[in-house]
Amino acid sequence: MNRLGMSDPSPPAGAASGTIAMLERLVAFDTTSRNSNLACIGFIRDYLAGHGIAARLTHDPTGTKANLYATIGPEDVPGVALSGHVDVVPVDGQAWSADPFRLRRANGRLYGRGTADMKGFVAACLAMVPLFKARGLKRPIHLCLTYDEEVGCHGARVLAADLATLPVRPEMVIVGEPSSLKPILGHKGKVSATCRVIGLAGHSSRPDRAVNALQAGAEVVAFLNRQQARLIAEGPHDARFDPPWTSCHAGIFRSGSALNIVPHEAEIAFEYRHIPAHDAGALLAELRRHAETVLVPPMRAVHPQAAILFDERPRLPGMDLAEGHPLADLVRALTGANEAGRVAYGTEGGIFQEAGMAAIVCGPGDIAQAHTPDEWIAESELVACERFLARLADRLAA
Ligand SMILES: [Zn+2]
Known part of the structure; x- marks a missing residue:
């Protein structure tokens, strides 16, 4: 059987295996929101450095948690940011059938805490970095990785404030929360x-x-x-x-x-x-x-x-992207979806929008899997996510 999923006859060669290997590394860091995420962020910073990409870190007041911001491609023009949180919800009191922090593959699914919400998306973005670099981007792809999303979006606020101090910041943000790769234009x-x-x-x-x-x-x-x-x-x-x-x-x-x-x-x-x-x-x-x-x-x-x-408590702003906004058109084209929805749950997208960047939600995996015991993401979703990201790179290289 095709381990990449029957629905996906021609994935980019070898790409899903890169994402899965990266996801295995990310899941192994217990980044439950109450813990420090510095080991995980340090790993990502070193990985990017290995590809010649410098990362900018911003910290929480205790210094035990960090956001990571990086730019792939030209640094003097604004581009499209891929945004994800690396913290996960607790596994306390949940009935897991195996170690939640060891990625497990079975039946075309990848099990582990954070696979759907939302280390799967982050892993795909990181695994695609060599491809992003090779494409010769004319407009950049930025990475916005945050802490403490699950406990009030504290990291995104700090990151958005830091971005405001930079000479160039993202023009648009794609928040990769699990939406089964359907564009989500708004939330409460x-x-x-x-x-x-x-x-x-x-x-x-x-x-x-x-x-x-x-x-x-x-x-x-x-x-x-x-x-x-x-x-x-x-x-x-x-x-x-x-x-x-x-x-x-x-x-x-x-x-x-x-x-x-x-x-x-x-x-x-x-x-x-x-x-x-x-x-x-x-x-x-x-x-x-x-x-x-x-x-x-x-x-x-x-x-x-x-x-x-x-x-x-700190307010979480709603997100509302106009139907005809260029970011809505872009993500529709990348996903092939005609429909674009709105949801009742909140994301960091409202914070980015409030800070003056257009934001949309679109990421692999099913929101129904988020926060559950034996959380999983389908391998086919990660393959589709890689294709989405490759198309984005093609657009930005044109
Ligand atoms: Zn999430």
């Missing part, structure tokens, strides 16, 4: 926060002398529910997304220790996933105003230190 943005309610403990027989933080927190969640009902009924709506409205979701509610004690603390984590044109910051401001003007005053009447505090 996210505004999220942790809410902490400070009440006053007491015996449950005298709730009048205490401030029940759990019940105040429930009012915060109830307000979120009302916002959600209003957004569904009244909009704004964007039919290109599913669901077509901004969603309001609470994912954590912690409070209380015993039935006969009035809880003095509550913690709620919640998010708004907003359609690109919608200002979800205004929804958060509305909730804070409700807490401050309606919920807190009666609490303070009993206990002056009572409070409802909001700790907002």
